[in-house]
Amino acid sequence: MKRTIPLLITAIGGFVLIIAFFSSYTQSWGEVAAIWFDILAAIAFILGGGNLMKIHLKKISDRKAGWAYSGVTLIAFLTTLIIGLGKIGVNPSEQFPDYAWSGSYREVGGPFWWLYEFAFKPLTATMFAMLAFYVASAAFRAFRAKNIEAILLLGTAFIILLGRTYAGVWVTGWLPEWLEGLKLENLTVTIMKVFNTAGNRAIMIGIALGIVSTSLKVLLGVDRSYLGGGEE
Amino acid sequence: MYEFFRDLDRRWIFLMMFLCVAVPIIIIGATGKTFPEEPTQLVRAVFDEIENLPSGSKVLLSYDYDPASEGELAPMATMFAYHCAAKGHKMYFMALWPVGPQMVDDTIENIIKKDFKDLKYGEDYVNLGYKSGYEGVIKVIITDFTELYSTDTRGTPWSAIPMCHDVNSVQDMDLIVNVSAGYAGTKEWVQYAVTPYPKLRMVAGCTGVQAPLLYPYIPQQLHGLLGAIKGAAEYEALVIEAYGDKMARKDAGDNPLTDDNGDYLIPGKYTEGIRRMGPQLVAHLLMILLIIVGNVIYFVERRREGRR
Amino acid sequence: MRKRPIRTSVLALMWMLCALPVVRSVAQDGLQAPAPPSQLIARDRPWDKGEKIDLRWKLSPDDSGTIASYRIYRSLTTKPAEQDALERRIEDLWYLFEDLYVPMFGFPPGWPEDEKARYEFHDPTPEEREAAGTRLRSELESLLPEIKILAKSQHADDYDYERYAEAAIEALETYLAAGMGLVEANRRAAAAVKLLNHEIPLSELQKAKIDYENAAERVARDAVTESKLAGLFGDNWKEESEERADEIPVELRKSLLDTRLEAELQAETKARREIATRVGETRWKLVAEVEPKLLNIRRGEMSYTAEQLDRHQEYLFKVVAVNRAEIESAPAIAASPVSPDRQIYDGNRLAMMLVTLIVCGAVVLFIGIARTGRPLKVRKIAGLSAVEEAVGRATEMGRSILFVCGIQDMNDIQTIAGITVLSRVAKTAAEYDAKIEVPTARSLVMTAARETVQASYLAAGRPDAYNEDLIYYVTDEQFGFVAYLQGMMSREKPAACFYMGTFFAESLILAETGNSIGAIQIAGTAMPAQLPFFVAACDYTLIGEEFFAASAYLSGEPDQLGSLKGQDVGKAVVGIIVVLGVFLATALSVAALAGNEVLAAHLEEIVEYLQRVILT
Amino acid sequence: MKKETVIWTVVMLVGALVLVLNGALRGAGSAYVKAVPMQFVNVAEPGEVNADWIRYNSDRAFDEKLCTQPFEDIPEDLRESWVRYEQAELGEYLASRAADPNDDNYRFSLSQTLGIWVAALFTLFIFSFLYKDNPFYKIAESSVVGVSAAYWMVIGFWDVIVPNLLGKVAPAMVRAWSIPGLEDPPNYWYLVPLILGLMLLWRLSPKGSWIGRWPLAFVIGTTAGIRLIGFIQADFLSQIRNTVIPLIAIDSATGSFAFWDSLKNLIIVIGVLSALTYFFFSVEHKGVVGKTARLGIWFLMITFGAAFGYTVMGRIALFAIRLEFLFDDWLWLIDPLGRRAAEYASLLWPAMPLLG
Structure with a gap:
């Protein structure tokens, strides 16, 4: 029972949506399912957020190494949550000035906006920016011409890197007109349009097939690891 | 020497990267000097597409990005708006991303309201705003705008916007300009607007990550593409070349100011891409250098091992 | 040796194509209006969503050289007259409500004095109130049955507004029952009528008027x-x-x-x-302008499918011929108006359904074959044999294993695939008694991962070793999650890192951090943009389809391996269609280059059918 | 180790001193706002159920009798007002002060100044990880986890739960509370996700946690169904369609044979087919298949190289923007946009002659 019903739910949910796609009347069911999923995911925040609080509270109460940082996390979490859910410091919306709760929780100038603009955004954007450094160290360490495959990878990257700056123009700008196709900036375009297109297409077709077969395995109950292993 | 590089602490690489970006930013920021740009074919195609339309053509500008990608895309958005305004096109702004309208507003405030004071809202440009539904929005407005856009962002009814009177759908546009940071964006515009209606013309500006996936569409479905900051910089160079006198800072008598070399003094907001190409160029050279050094080490290593 | 006959026959075929007779038409510009097309037939398109009408007509008898194109118009139809009249009456009723409100009830208390002046009304006398009330009542009573009919009509059903009509009727009935004295009842009734009025969809003619x-x-x-x-x-x-x-x-x-x-x-x-x-003049809207193709001219007739129609409207169509001097002929008008019907099956998707059936059928078939116990041969994937090695090494070193199932939610197949890989890795880890840590970026993924890992420990016979707290939620934010992972990895130094799922920019941050702490890293993703970073920085990378195949390999169960064979059938289908399509397209351009227009036109039709119908 | 600590302490102290001086003497990192009064008037007709609020000073206001009097004279229940603060530049602030010293439309903003400093410090904290893991990074890391988890929860609540769940199940309540413009009637189908959600939360109870598997099964099943169809339509078929290209291409302008395009098409077709061969699972990569698969790998490697090159561009731009934020908004080292008056433009002016 505990395992059969979920398997049935999975199979019925999936196959109904597949069949619905082919009928004029039911084509929108897929979108409805997507909205329902969003709602489920939003409700699941309670599980995730609760888990987050539990872990950090435990660290603090156990006085584990670095428990003070757990304190920072908790304070940041609760402050943001209260300000955001309570729409603190937010003015009403312009269409409904007499409804106190009608304003946007993200209103520019409000406390939640402040947290977004001066904490969330710089922190995440800086994490993103660290990639510039990692890209450099990866280029130094990993791009070694060990074999033909590696040479192709780094050679292409090399051409693109050069071709996408003014340096590319310097290096090959002297080429005569009949060799224009070999100018770095044009070579870049050819690589992108021909080789890159072919490679990407094959990957995409393969992925689509992989997804079809994975989905089928899930729907048919061949692969049921998410429900916990083979045995009943 | 060889040992030093072989066991190089990656923090040295980090430091080099930092310097390669920081120093050019400060030098360029302080002196205003930049590298020259040599526009490539694709960027020229974008420029020509807008430039060759007769003045007064209808251009749909869809700004599908958010603040996270502003660095790469805002210069393009700025330039697209400037170019269309300078050429006298009618601009219809819209967005498929929830924060897109803010990006549009920024552009309107900083470019149109400051430098094109005689353009009138509703007659020369309009901000149609954001509608949710990703590519679904494109599928609808390709045949009928009013089904989704009954009003603009200010709440003006469609029928009360003068420049919308002879517009029923995207098909009435002479050109689609898209600035895109991902889904939904250029790919969806190509798939759901240009592919089924091949008479439509479209140019786009996109982030570096997206560019490889868009090349397959050029030039049949996508008539020009600005790829990442480099594309933005080249496009800026082209527009400055064509409209430098209009764009330049003005003296009291409304004459354009020039520097010692006779080049126009262009306000900083129009050279963002060009300025950013400085650190970009130096950093790319560093990357190339790193790849070369890495390989030299590798070959020396292999030879030494072979000798053993 | 075996291939030569095919090559020879292809060459021979191409030569024959080039040699076929050439048809050319002589252009002749006429200044007079061309002769009109005839026999225009408009029919509902079968098996569609109720938005298309098929048109078919005989070409203008004029020389094909003079006709540049055909223009197709459709009428801007109005609704049936009764419908229109009723709408107008509802509209009038609304105005009546507006006009009668103040005379009947006077101004609401606290209404500013100069506001009163704005309405040019005086406080009504009792007689005036009486009269106004009677008039409103009689209007309403006569209209209510009609509104009820409207609410029950097919029309309301189609446009999905009967709930508004029902609400309006209810409010109006309350109003009539409550008598005239209740300000609130009056307000609600007025609002109800306004709602009704607002909800009735406008015809195109009305829209134009407004x-x-x-x-x-x-x-x-x-x-x-x-x-x-x-x-x-x-x-x-x-x-x-x-x-x-x-x-x-x-x-x-x-x-x-x-x-x-x-x-x-x-x-x-x-x-x-x-x-x-x-009003009264028939208004036409240009739908499309189509050029006759060579085959149309030979067949003497053309067809066109009008799309994006409303299935509740009736449409009249006309077609005119246009010559090179832009002069329109007299029109051919369809005999009667048609409205598109909706059928239960969407015929546009027939080809897609067949493809789905073939691909899915192959997978199911091979799973079935595998279950009969027949041995299946599949090649090895390098990265997968490393899984066991990585887990073993972590155990030896006494360090933990890190497993990340991407940063997307459970509505992404890659996450599900990542979870299935997790179940195998967790089982191996349980057998080796290694500690496995699974931070997630989504709450639902945490839930699913807990189920999975718990089951794996159970299957490995070590349910007691399972620790729920090692599978935890961090944050939904991509870079918040990465910031945490980066710090955690550099502190705890896991010996093996698995990245299996959807990754974006964080791929390289993870891989580089993992590299700096000397962990064995195995990645699997289907994000083409991130693959290069994993390929460059990880020890093993499962590229695209390999990633989805991984769980089948790791499980080693025959029916799972069967699905891989099924996938290969899918790839073979791709190969066949591509080769066939490329051959046809090439033949088309050879024919065009050779100037054989007839053959080119036929081939074009076939290629178009392949691209537009089968592969959509 | 001790020596390193000393060096770092000295560096940091000097840095902090410079920052404080830069902030105190030049005002670096300060932010300004413009106060915009927001005035609204209810111009609903009598008998209208809903209020109809308009900006007192908008275009529409000229059509309303109520707006033909000074705002203060409008009856109190028909008007609402507050002040909105827009971001402004130092240049505008100084200009308005110079024009009229009593004008307080432009103001110094303490909260946003503080914000800029917090943002700048967070930026530095994160970058400090590049040297090595340290307490500053840990503070930034803990903050970002806490703030972002809550941020997404707030978005989930206001953008999903309220409009898509409560707004469907109990629209009257939502209308009276936070979305007055909500028009939809109740749609009780949305009780299904609500019930599934509650089943999911059942996990929190000690007993019957298996109930939580039902919603999970639903999610996974529907996902599998939607993606199966979606990928066949969008990726599988459309990519095959795009590969149906002639090996002999025609120049559309002249109508003659185009050699280079033909070659490109040939390479694309070969590339797609050979890379697909690489993904074949049934056959070992030996002999002809092995060679074709090898060719396929080459195509894949070129694809990866191209993606790498392009992505690098974006990453460097992102880093450049963080530095611009630090140098421009915070330190006032550079001023490429001309946002401040000349005397605030650059700290580097003594070095200008050297830089040319």
């Missing part, structure tokens, strides 16, 4: 406002006046209001008069 009126109104308004405000603020009066509203003198506000109302009234009257003169 647009026209609005436009006239706006022009009149701007004309009045601009002159006055421009005097005050200059050219940029619109923006300026909004920013410096405080500076607009109160008298100017007042005079603006008066002149504007006056101007609007005049404009509206004028617009109505103009529209009145146009």
Whole structure:
């Protein structure tokens, strides 16, 4: 029972949506399912957020190494949550000035906006920016011409890197007109349009097939690891 | 020497990267000097597409990005708006991303309201705003705008916007300009607007990550593409070349100011891409250098091992 | 040796294509109107969503060289007359409500004095109230049955607004029952009628009317406002006046209001008069302009499918021929109006359904074959044999294993695939008694991962070793999650890192951090943009389809391996279609180059069918 | 180790001193706002159920009798007002002060100044990880986890739960509370996700946690169904369609044979087919298949190289923007946009002659 019903739910949910796609009347069911999923995911925040609080509270109460940082996390979490859910410091919306709760929780100038603009955004954007450094160290360490495959990878990257700056123009700008196709900036375009297109297409077709077969395995109950292993 | 590089602490690489970006930013920021740009074919195609339309053509500008990608895309958005305004096109702004309208507003405030004071809202440009539904929005407005856009962002009814009177759908546009940071964006515009209606013309500006996936569409479905900051910089160079006198800072008598070399003094907001190409160029050279050094080490290593 | 006959026959075929006779038409420009096309037939397109109508007509008898194209028009149809009349009555009723409100009930308490002046009403006498109330009541009573019919009609059903009609009827009935005295009942009834009025979809003709009126109104308004405000603020009066509203003198506000109302009234009257003169004439809308192709000319007829129609409307079509001098012929008009019907099955997707059946069928078939116990041969994937090695090494070193299932939610197949890989890795880890840590970026993924890992420990016979707290939620934010992972990895130094799922920019941050702590890293993703970073920085990478195959490999169960064979059938299908399609497309351009237009036209039709119908 | 600590302490102290001086003497990192009064008037007709609020100073206001009097004279229940603060530049602030010293439309903003400093410090904290893991990074890391988890929860609540769940199940309540413009009638189908959600939360109870598997099964099943169809339509078929290209291409302008395009098409077709061969699972990569698969790998490697090159561009731009934020908004080292008056433009002016 505990395992059969979920398997049935999975199979019925999936196959109904597949069949619905082919009928004029039911084509929108897929979108409805997507909205329902969003709602489920939003409700699941309670599980995730609760888990987050539990872990950090435990660290603090156990006085584990670095428990003070757990304190920072908790304070940041609760402050943001209260300000955001309570729409603190937010003015009403312009269409409904007499409804106190009608304003946007993200209103520019409000406390939640402040947290977004001066904490969330710089922190995440800086994490993103660290990639510039990692890209450099990866280029130094990993791009070694060990074999033909590696040479192709780094050679292409090399051409693109050069071709996408003014340096590319310097290096090959002297080429005569009949060799224009070999100018770095044009070579870049050819690589992108021909080789890159072919490679990407094959990957995409393969992925689509992989997804079809994975989905089928899930729907048919061949692969049921998410429900916990083979045995009943 | 060889040992030093072989066991190089990656923090040295980090430091080099930092310097390669920081120093050019400060030098360029302080002196205003930049590298020259040599526009490539694709960027020229974008420029020509807008430039060759007769003045007064209808251009749909869809700004599908958010603040996270502003660095790469805002210069393009700025330039697209400037170019269309300078050429006298009618601009219809819209967005498929929830924060897109803010990006549009920024552009309107900083470019149109400051430098094109005689353009009138509703007659020369309009901000149609954001509608949710990703590519679904494109599928609808390709045949009928009013089904989704009954009003603009200010709440003006469609029928009360003068420049919308002879517009029923995207098909009435002479050109689609898209600035895109991902889904939904250029790919969806190509798939759901240009592919089924091949008479439509479209140019786009996109982030570096997206560019490889868009090349397959050029030039049949996508008539020009600005790829990442480099594309933005080249496009800026082209527009400055064509409209430098209009764009330049003005003296009291409304004459354009020039520097010692006779080049126009262009306000900083129009050279963002060009300025950013400085650190970009130096950093790319560093990357190339790193790849070369890495390989030299590798070959020396292999030879030494072979000798053993 | 074996291939030569094929090559020879292909060459022979191409040679034959080139040698076929060439048809050319002589262009002849005429200044007279061309002869009209004939026998236009409009029919509902079968098996569609109820938005398409098929048209078919015989070409104009004129020389094909003179006809440039055919223009297709459809009428802007109005609704049935009764429907229209009823709508107008509801509209009138709304105005009546508006007009009667104040005379009946007087002004609400606290209404400002000068507001009263705005309505030009006086406080009504009891007799006036009585009379107004009676009139409203009788109007309503006579209209209510009709509204009820409307609410139950097919029309309401189609447009999905019967709930509004029901609500309106309910409110109106309450109103009639409550008598005239209740202000609140009156308010609600007025709102109900307004709602009803608002919800009835407009016909295209009505839409055009309203647009026209609005436009006239706006022009009149701007004309009045601009002159006055421009005097005050200059050219940029619109923006300026909004920013410096405080500076607009109160008298100017007042005079603006008066002149504007006056101007609007005049404009509206004028617009109505103009529209009145146009009503009754049939209005046509250009749908498309199509050029006849060579095959159309040979067959003497053409077809076109009008799309994006409303299945509740009736459409009349006409087709005219246009010659090279842009002169239109007399029209061919379809015999009667048609409206598109909706069928239960969407025929557009027939080809897709077949493809789905073939691909899915192959997978199911091979799973079935595998279950019969027949041995299946599949090749090795390098990265997968490393899984066990990585887990083993972590155990040896006494360090943990890190497993990340991407940063997307459970509505992404890659996450599900990542979880299935997790189940195998967790089982191995349980057998080796290694600690496995699974931070997740989504709450639902945490839930699913807990189920999975718990089951794996159970399957490995070590349910007691399972620790729920090692599978935990961090944050939904991509870079928040990465910031945490980066710090955690550099502190705890896991010996093996698995990245299996959807990754974006964080791929390289993870891989580089993992590299700096010397962990064995195995990645699997189907994100083409991130693959290069994993390929460059990880020890093993499962590229695209390999990633989905991984769980089948790791499980080693025969039916799982069967699905891989099924996938290969899918790839073979791709290969066949591509080769066939490329051959046809090539033949098409060879024929075109050789100037064989007839053959080219036939081939073009086939290639188009392949691309537009089968592969959509 | 001790020496390193000393060096770092000295560096940091000097840095902090410079920052404080830069902030105190030049005002670096300060932010300004413009106060915009927001005035609204209810111009609903009598008998209208809903209020109809308009900006007192908008275009529409000129059509309303109520707006022909000074705002203060409008009855109190028919008007609402507050002040909105827009971001402004130092240049505008100084200009308005110079024009009229009593004008307080432009103001110094303490909260946003503080914000800029917090943002700048967070930026530095994160970058400090590049040297090595340290307490500053840990503070930034803990903050970002806490703030972002809550941020997404707030978005989930206001953008999903309220409009898509409560707004469907109990629209009257939502209308009276936070979305007055909500028009939809109740749609009780949305009780299904609500019930599924509650089943999911059942996990929190000690007993019957298996109930939580039902919603999970629903999610996974529907996902599998939607993606199966979606990928066949969008990726599988459309990519095959795009590969149906002639090996002999025609120049559309002249109508003659186009050699280079033909070659490109040939390479694309070969590339797609050979890379697909690489993904074949049934056959070992030996002999002809092995060679074809090898060719396929080459195509894949070129694809990866191209993606790498392009992505690098974006990453460097992102880093450049963080530095611009630090140098421009925070330190006032550079001023490429001309946002401040000349005397605030650059700290580097003594070095200008050297830089040319």
